[in-house]
Amino acid sequence: MRVSVVANPIGLIFGETFLMSSPENILRSKIGQLVPMPEEDWQLIAPFITIRILKKGELFAAEGKVGKDLGLILKGTMRHFYTKDGEEKTTYFYFENAFTGPYLSCITGQPSQLSFEALCEVQIIVFPYRKLAEAFDRSKHWERFGRLLAEWALKGVEERMAGLLMLSPEERYIELLNSNKRKILERIPQHLVANYLGITPVSLSRIRNRVMQK
Amino acid sequence: MRVSVVANPIGLIFGETFLMSSPENILRSKIGQLVPMPEEDWQLIAPFITIRILKKGELFAAEGKVGKDLGLILKGTMRHFYTKDGEEKTTYFYFENAFTGPYLSCITGQPSQLSFEALCEVQIIVFPYRKLAEAFDRSKHWERFGRLLAEWALKGVEERMAGLLMLSPEERYIELLNSNKRKILERIPQHLVANYLGITPVSLSRIRNRVMQK
DNA sequence: TCAAAACGATAACAAAAGATAAGAAATCAG
DNA sequence: CTGATTTCTTATCTTTTGTTATCGTTTTGA
CATH class of the missing domain: 1.10.10 (Arc Repressor Mutant, subunit A)
Structure with missing residues (x-):
């Protein structure tokens, strides 16, 4: 991983100079919040990272398709929704710095019941779940990341559900x-x-x- | 692990003879459904397994306490509930062959908001989460089990929540x-x-x- | 066995939510 | 700037749910 010291719009806040936050570094740092990730392990995913720009209304993943990619939102807002009786039911929103995408479909290999849509122009770091799954096999750090990610998601959904029931x-x-x-x-x-x-x-x-x- | 061939109430159904289903074997087989578990790894948990009998109304875990133990129900039914304004709100049931206990509290280390209660006499295999967490560090198989367990739980809760919203x-x-x-x-x-x-x-x-x- | 507690059905009323329609306000595209 | 679309509010009417209370029945525990 290359690390360069540059001035960027974020880094220049208050006149300080930070390590450059390239998309790759942002993702790595986000992942590093959950689990340490040595360079060697990081390289299991790093080569497969891409950046996508979604226009407003564009779908990141569609209902009926098996999930392939997950993403980390750099800029913008997304939603996911079910379709029932031809009506769209939005049940979650994703903001900057959030993981998004058809996680459940990736896990189960079943077609997604959810669609993921950009609510405005969205900038997003994309990586293929397939590579993540491979990394689970090859790296205990990635396996742990997978566990913590699932646990973290579970915690969020449980809290939400308690609210709906109570x-x-x-x-x-x-x-x-x-x-x-x-x-x-x-x-x-x-x-x-x-x-x-x-x-x-x-x-x-x-x-x-x-x-x-x- | 000792494997003995004996006749037992379950094994004798239709006159066949199965490998004895000791509590330990039941738990191991349940875990084996999710992930292969070699003997050496299994022994990280096996020594800490106990059996508990809960009387009707007895709590397996109580609100306000940090979760210590998880369990696999052998016989009986349990519920978990929140307490709100002095009222109990039951939001989940557990039947035979289901994992139960203050999973979220174990994960987060925060006091549980949930209580777990036996709805009848319950027979349950109990193991300390602390040992499971240690096993996460020492065994990639257990770490994977942890991931799959969380993913499986997530899937269930997501489906339930979709129902509540839609x-x-x-x-x-x-x-x-x-x-x-x-x-x-x-x-x-x-x-x-x-x-x-x-x-x-x-x-x-x-x-x-x-x-x-x- | 017997009294107490738990459980479920039902009724009556109040409160809230759904469906629909109409119109104001804000936003967007040309 | 202007017309169209989206978004939000408001109003009306219907349906559903919540609340409270009553009344048998069943279960429980002493």
Whole structure:
């Protein structure tokens, strides 16, 4: 891995100079947050990393296809959605610095029930799951990364599900307001937020009204 | 591992003789379904396995405590529940042959928000998560088991959540009727099923009525 | 065995959510 | 700038759910 010291828009904040954050370094650093990753192991994935630019509305992965690639979002916002009775149901959003893609489909090898769509122009680091799976076999560090990633995802989904089972729609909205996911409310069209909360857009509008008056 | 050929209540079904299914073998075979586990690796956990009998109503793990043990149910049914406003909210059931226990708390090291309770007399194979975590460090097979376990759990929770977001309470009840989780309806008190579906017992009673008439 | 507790069905009412339609406000494309 | 589209609110009506309470029945435990 080449490491160069340059000024970049991020590095120059407050006049400091950082190690250059190339896409490769960003991904590596993100992964390094979970597990140490020696150079040799890193090279199992590094050669297969690419950068993709998605236009607004473009799909990163589509329903019915077996997942191939995962990604780390550098810039922009994405959503995933199910299709039911011809209607799209958005159940998750992805922001900068988040892993995204048809993880479950990659794991199971079954066609994805989810589609992944860019909500604006999105810049994303892409790597093939197949190579990750190979790395699981060849490197205990990658195997551990795989475990921690799954555990981390599990933790998130469990928390979300507890909210759906224990809280009313209004309570869920209030909790969203008070959470660090508040940015969902700021950047995302309301009918998608409604889907996320498991209610209709009209109902969300009413809830907002009720909550506002308190 | 000692393997003895004996007649046992399970082994004698249809007059055949199986390898004895000692608790240890049952656990090993269950784990072997996910990942091959050589004897040497197996011995990282085997010495720490115990059997526990839980009386009806007894807790296997309690809210507020950091998770220590996980288990595999040999016989009986368990539930896990949150406590909210002094009310218990049951959100999952465990049957024979299922892993159970405060998995998330074990992973995170945070106090569990969940309690695990025996719904009848329960026979359960218990092993300390601490030893499993040590095995992660020492054995790639165990590390892989950890990954697959987390992925498997993730898959289950994701499917459940999709149902909560996409289906109405009535649809969820009908889906439960038509699923292989139907046994939930047969063995479990109705107010707990209602919790599981994210509705009140009264509402479930009405839904049953509506659905019955169709 | 017997009293207490748990469980389930049902009724009545209030509160909330879904469906639909109409219209205001913001955004976007040409 | 303007017309079209998207987004959000509001209103009405219907359906569903929540809440509370009552009443048998079953289960439990002493």
